[in-house]
Amino acid sequence: MVLIKSRKSIVTATNVCINSSSKFYLTEEQVQSLGDKEFLTASYRRFLRMRQFISKRQMVKESYTTYLRYKFKIEDFELKRSKLLSVSGMSAMDFRSSVQKSLCFLIKAFSISDAYSKDMIDDSHKCKKIIKNLLTVDYHRNRIINRSSNMYQYYRKDFTFFTDGQNIGLKQFEENLMRLNECLGTRL
Amino acid sequence: MSKGWRKLFVSRGDGTKNSLKKTLKVPEVRSPLLTNFHRWAGKERVLKLTDKEQVTEAVGNSSWDLSKNLFANLLASPMRSDKASRFKFPRDLLIQMKLVQTGNENPGKLATLMPLINMKSGKSSSYVANSLKIFKGKKPGLGQLVPTAVNDSGIANISLSDIVLDKSLFTEKHQEELLQCIENCMTQLVDRRKSSVPVVVEDWDVVLTYDHNNDNDIELVRLKQLPKDPTVIILNLKVVENDSIRALINDKLKNHEVGVVLKFLKDERLIRLVYSLLNFSK
Numbered sequence: 001m002v003l004i005k006s007r008k009s010i011v012t013a014t015n016v017c018i019n020s021s022s023k024f025y026l027t028e029e030q031v032q033s034l035g036d037k038e039f040l041t042a043s044y045r046r047f048l049r050m051r052q053f054i055s056k057r058q059m060v061k062e063s064y065t066t067y068l069r070y071k072f073k074i075e076d077f078e079l080k081r082s083k084l085l086s087v088s089g090m091s092a093m094d095f096r097s098s099v100q101k102s103l104c105f106l107i108k109a110f111s112i113s114d115a116y117s118k119d120m121i122d123d124s125h126k127c128k129k130i131i132k133n134l135l136t137v138d139y140h141r142n143r144i145i146n147r148s149s150n151m152y153q154y155y156r157k158d159f160t161f162f163t164d165g166q167n168i169g170l171k172q173f174e175e176n177l178m179r180l181n182e183c184l185g186t187r188l
Numbered sequence: 189m190s191k192g193w194r195k196l197f198v199s200r201g202d203g204t205k206n207s208l209k210k211t212l213k214v215p216e217v218r219s220p221l222l223t224n225f226h227r228w229a230g231k232e233r234v235l236k237l238t239d240k241e242q243v244t245e246a247v248g249n250s251s252w253d254l255s256k257n258l259f260a261n262l263l264a265s266p267m268r269s270d271k272a273s274r275f276k277f278p279r280d281l282l283i284q285m286k287l288v289q290t291g292n293e294n295p296g297k298l299a300t301l302m303p304l305i306n307m308k309s310g311k312s313s314s315y316v317a318n319s320l321k322i323f324k325g326k327k328p329g330l331g332q333l334v335p336t337a338v339n340d341s342g343i344a345n346i347s348l349s350d351i352v353l354d355k356s357l358f359t360e361k362h363q364e365e366l367l368q369c370i371e372n373c374m375t376q377l378v379d380r381r382k383s384s385v386p387v388v389v390e391d392w393d394v395v396l397t398y399d400h401n402n403d404n405d406i407e408l409v410r411l412k413q414l415p416k417d418p419t420v421i422i423l424n425l426k427v428v429e430n431d432s433i434r435a436l437i438n439d440k441l442k443n444h445e446v447g448v449v450l451k452f453l454k455d456e457r458l459i460r461l462v463y464s465l466l467n468f469s470k
Contacts, residue, residue, distance in 0.1 A: 010236070011231070014231065015231050015232040015233065015234055016231045016232070016233045016234070017235075017236040018233055018234070018236060019238055020235050020237045020238065020246065024246065025247075027245055050235075053233050053234060056230065056232055085408075086403070086404045086407060104246070104247050104248065107235065107237075107246050107247055108247050108252075110235055111234060111236065111237050111246070111247075112235070112236055112237070113236065113237035113242075113243050115237065115239060115240040116243065117251060119253060119255075120247075120251040122254065122255045123251045123252050123254045123255075126254040126255060126260050126261075126264045127254065129263075129264035129265075130260060130264050133264065133267055136267055136276050137276065137277065140274075140275045140276055141275075165321055167273050167275070168273075168317045168319040168321060168322055169270045169272070169275055169277050169281070169282070169317035170275060170277075172277075172281050172317065172318065173277050173278070173281060176259050176263055176281065177259075177263065179259045179406075179408055179421075180257070180263060182408050183257060183392065183408065183419060
């Protein structure tokens with residue numbers, strides 16, 4: 001049941017549908033033509049705009065922001081990738097298209113549309129669950145990191161836990177995530 | 189006297205500063221319509237892509253077929269707490285453990301802590317990372333992995349000494365059992381697969397191989413020699429060192445030049461078993 005309808009959104013009894021606009025996605029043209037710095041800031045802004053859809057809970061929203069900030073500012077993705085995957089199976093990854101695809105992943109996870117086919121709706125459910133799981137694991141990692149100062153280096157920068165067998169569960173999770181990234185061309 | 193006279197009427201303690209009571213205030217009542225309250229507080233927000241054009245621009249027209257992808261399915265399973273590291277992980281990446289009633293072979297014991305191969309619902313189970321290495325070391329002790337529901341029970345008082353905690357159940361026996369399950373699955377598959385219809389390799393298909401020349405056991409490969417160059421997941425079972433499985437993979441089941449091509453939706457159980465065995469024995 002629609003309660004309020006405006007140009008930007010539709011409010012129903014249970015949820016709020018925000019009408020999409022070019023503010024939420026990167027077009028092919030933008031990906032190609034923007035300069036390096038503009039591209040980074042534009043994509044960062046768009047990722048951050050997705051924050052409102054992640055969850056109702058403040059805590060989850062915050063862990064999403066932390067995750068995003070880490071992804072953009074600190075993470076050495078190539079190092080992580082080379083540590084997790086065998087060298088032969090790797091294909092070169094284009095930075096810009098992978099960022100665009102990751103944004104696409106997020107939009108898929110938190111969007112609805114009448115134009116979606118059945119397969120795309122299935123995709124959407126899967127994406128949403130994966131994002132939520134990812135944020136939960138990230139939250140737990142932060143919990144450990146906040147406990148002592150050298151853990152940041154261990155879990156976030158050197159990725160030593162991939163090789164020393166201290167946290168095998170986390171290693172397997174990261175492996176799977178990296179393989180999924182490899183399948184889809186994303187950078188989660 | 190002129191300033192402090194009120195203290196005489198309302199005496200609170202000895203009249204020092206610390207004992208002065210805070211005056212209680214009734215919070216100012218304001219209409220939520222007048223204050224700037226969060227407009228849509230408490231409602232879940234979703235992004236609505238209004239028409240086909242927008243869908244094409246934002247996410248593209250084709251779906252990714254994630255329900256056919258092994259990794260997406262693993263990662264999307266519900267979260268459970270890993271008893272060893274106290275992290276939460278997707279359930280399908282972990283081993284489920286339950287207490288099973290002990291038979292006659294262990295007199296004086298009530299239950300055995302067992303790793304399960306097929307996940308079962310129902311209460312009182314616990315989970316641990318799917319790896320042989322974890323059980324090789326001293327930590328975690330198996331007592332740590334017992335489902336906590338055991339301690340919560342108000343009726344039965346089960347202590348750890350009543351439970352059979354046998355590490356071999358988690359190491360060699362678990363591996364053997366997994367292998368046995370895989371073999372059963374494969375023989376069933378041979379029986380089912382009578383007609384030899386040529387398979388078309390698509391994206392996210394799983395290819396089983398038994399190849400000693402290949403060092404990797406799990407690999408993502410783009411097969412450029414095939415039409416539409418599909419990305420496939422290659423699972424190399426050479427680590428098991430088992431002749432009957434080698435014969436099954438290299439001979440009876442082989443349905444394509446690259447190996448045994450399996451579709452996730454059709455042979456989900458076999459694929460999951462093989463994947464968990466490979467992760468386990470790594």
